[in-house]
Ligand code: CP
């Protein structure tokens with residue numbers, strides 16, 4: 001069946017079909033090849049006049065913002081950036097009214113915020129596709145980059161995938177549902193209180209039933225690491241969470257740190273992935289503050305693993321741009 005994503009928003013990968021997800025992954029690969037060989041065209045230029053997108057970031061971003069902007073430039077589109085301050089959104093104007101205004105100006109809206117209900121409200125009131133650039137619940141655009149990286153390394157996506165750490169957050173949630181689409185053997189490896197909620201597990205299991213994926217959870221790092229193909233982790237404290245949670249997270253999640261002992265139990269050809277930014281040393285303001293306060297010099301991943309040949313985090317980061325380009329191109333109807 002031909003895939004037509006024109007006009008569709010991307011709020012979470014659970015709302016897309018497995019065929020739609022695979023179509024965009026395939027398109028990402030083509031666009032990456034074209035960019036590499038210099039044969040990429042500014043496809044959207046001249047088709048219906050110059051197109052424009054707006055990137056609204058209510059939380060900080062390096063990769064997601066840059067990916068939307070550079071991908072849009074490659075496609076011949078103009079971009080406006082609206083940061084956490086400087087617009088009326090949420091202060092003098094509701095999300096719904098903002099959507100009704102901006103979707104008359106722009107052809108697509110990328111949005112990063114806190115409550116997932118905000119991006120839902122935006123899309124419900126928008127005339128154009130809305131792309132979720134991260135909320136507290138989901139981070140769907142990241143999923144395409146992660147699985148493009150996995151496909152490039154293994155030539156397949158039905159790998160054993162182990163996510164260590166804060167598995168109840170946007171990354172743990174999204175990776176579990178994406179693994180279901182990809183036919184993977186997914187493991188959330190964390191203390192029980194960090195496991196994804198029943199609602200998220202149900203979404204993943206429903207998809208897994210069709211694709212043959214399996215959705216598993218364990219508190220035992222050895223079970224998760226054993227013969228894993230992909231070891232993934234994320235920061236232990238996410239954007240917007242209060243500083244007070246650091247102490248508890250460091251205590252609870254230390255056994256789930258990705259270090260050479262964990263990597264030693266994985267498959268021969270295994271890789272390490274992280275959405276970034278990562279606390280693998282103390283060369284950042286927050287990293288240095290936490291190090292001074294709690295006497296730790298590495299957190300969710302050791303510097304040794306981060307810098308090892310198994311670490312594909314910068315290939316993964318690059319893939320944000322190729323995959324976001326594919327998401328925009330498909331949903332803008334080209
Ligand atoms: N991985 C990711 O979303 O990075 P940014 O926060 O820099 O966008």
Ligand code: NVA
Nearest residue numbers: 169234238239275276
């Ligand atoms: N869980 C992290 C992901 C960052 C890309 C956060 O929300 O801060």
